[in-house]
Amino acid sequence: MRQLDSYAHILPRAYFDRMADMAKDKGAIKRWLTIPVLYDLDARLKMMDGHPDYQQILTLSNPPIELVAGPDQSPEMARLANDEMAKIRDAHPDKFPAFVASLPMNNVPAALEEMDRAINVLGARGIQVFTNVNGRPLDDPEFWPIFERAVSHHDVPVWMHPVRGANMSDYLTETKSKFEIWWTFGWPYETSAAMTRMVFSGFFDKLPTLKVITHHMGAMIPFFDGRVGPGLDQFGSRTSDEDYEGLLKSMPKRPIDYFKMFYADTALAGGSAGIRCGLEFFSADHVLFATDCPFDPEGGPMFLRTIPEAIDSLDLSEDDREGIYFKNALRMLKMPCDC
Template identity: 85%
Template sequence: MRKIDSYAHILPKAYFDRMATIAKDKGAIKRWLTIPVLYDLDARLRMMEGFPGYQQILTLSNPPIEMIAGPEDSPELARLANDEMTKIRDAHPDKFPAFVASLPMNNVPAALAEMDRAITELGARGIQVFTNVNGRPLDDPEFWPLFEAASEKHDVPVWMHPARGAGMADYSSETKSKFEIWWTFGWPYETSAAMARMVFSRFFDRLPDLKVITHHMGAMIPYFDGRVGPGLDQFGSRTSDEDYEGLLASMPHRPIDYFKRFYVDTALAGGKSGIRCGLDFFDARQVLFATDCPFDPEGGPMFLRTIPQAIDELNLPQEVQDGIYFGNALRLLKMKCC
């Protein structure tokens, strides 16, 4: 069966080399140096040969461009990333039918220009953002033109990836997150918080055609359907210094209905229960197959095996399974079926 991996990560070699030279914190890229499939295209192609019918939508891997380079240098780095992903797509369209544009989010005018170039000239099928921009939330008014352009000017989806490091402590008495809690539980929280900010900042009311693909099956939202449902129907009752009750009354729909507007992927490290939970919450037409390749214990192939196994064991109707594996991505990205 055809499988389109809608959230596969890559660091093209030219970009990877440039990133390594300018990264201030060499420790931040430690793990990337040990995963050849991430930056060695030949290694990636060899791995993919073992999975007939498997294709990848390329997205640039962590760390965010704006974390690596200042606003003067980030536009050049984004251009390099997008140019290199274009070359890979053009050289191997059977393996990589599309890529997602990366933007220099710490330079909004340059990000808007690069979005235009990447989509109209290079053929990018969407843009990728992270859940915060060096600590600034995505509903900061400065970033609004980027979502407006993606939705209304280009009509492309926005891929949203969590960004949170060990420097975000779990307790106010500490200076860092211990035991990699910042990743295991911090990333789902980070994604859920960004989704909530979009909901209550009225992104979907102001941009009714906005399509946001959230990584890791919508993070915490499906599991906490009661809290975002009946819980947030009481929005504002716990707050005295801001008129959240007035905000709730002004919203045309319940908060939970806005959360259901997000698209999600199956990149849950092979966990079947999480995928089932996500499918119980989100419309199956909004669920995309993804593996998080190559971030698994084997450096690439493990999640290509275990995530399809988890999906197949759910015994979904064939049309639902086909949609998850490839149909939903084809429709969302406006790609040909063959």
């Protein structure tokens, strides 16, 4: 069966070299330096050769452009990233049928301009944002034009990737997060927090056709369906300094119904329990196959094996499997289905 990986990460070589040159702290990009599949296209193609039915939608890897470059240089970096991903798609359309545009989020006017160029000129099929912009929430009014342009003008989906570093401590008495808690549990929290901000800031009411693909199966939301269901039906009862109860009454839908409007991917490092949980919450038509390639212990190949194994271990109908593996993504990206 065709497998269209909706969240595969890449750092095109020209972009990678420029990013490495700009990095003040080489330790900050330590992980990326040890994964050749990220920036070596030949290594990536060789890895994919053993999976003839497997394809990737390319998304730029961490770190976010706005973390690498200031607002004066980030537009140039975004253009370089998008140009290089478009070249890879054009050179190998059978392997990489689409890419997602990266934006300089710390320069909103330039982000709007680059979005238009990447979609209209290069043919990008969506945009990628991270769960915060250098510590600022996505529902900050300054970023609203980006979402409005993507949805109302271009009608493309939004890929949302978590970002959180060790500098975001777990305790007020400490200055950094220890034991990589910032990644293991911090990233799911970041994604869940960003989703919640979108829900209560009215993103789906203002943009009813908004499609957001949440990385790692919607993070904490499916597992905590009771907290976002009956729990948030009591929204405001715990808060005295803001009128959250009034906000709840003004919302056309229950909070949980907004959370179900998000899309999710299967990039859960090969675990089947989380995929089962996410499918039950979002339903199969809101779940897309993704591997998080190449961030596995083998530097790429492992999740290409283990995530399909996890999906196939579930009692899914053939229609649901086809939807998850490729049809949902093709429909979302408005790409033809040769099936």
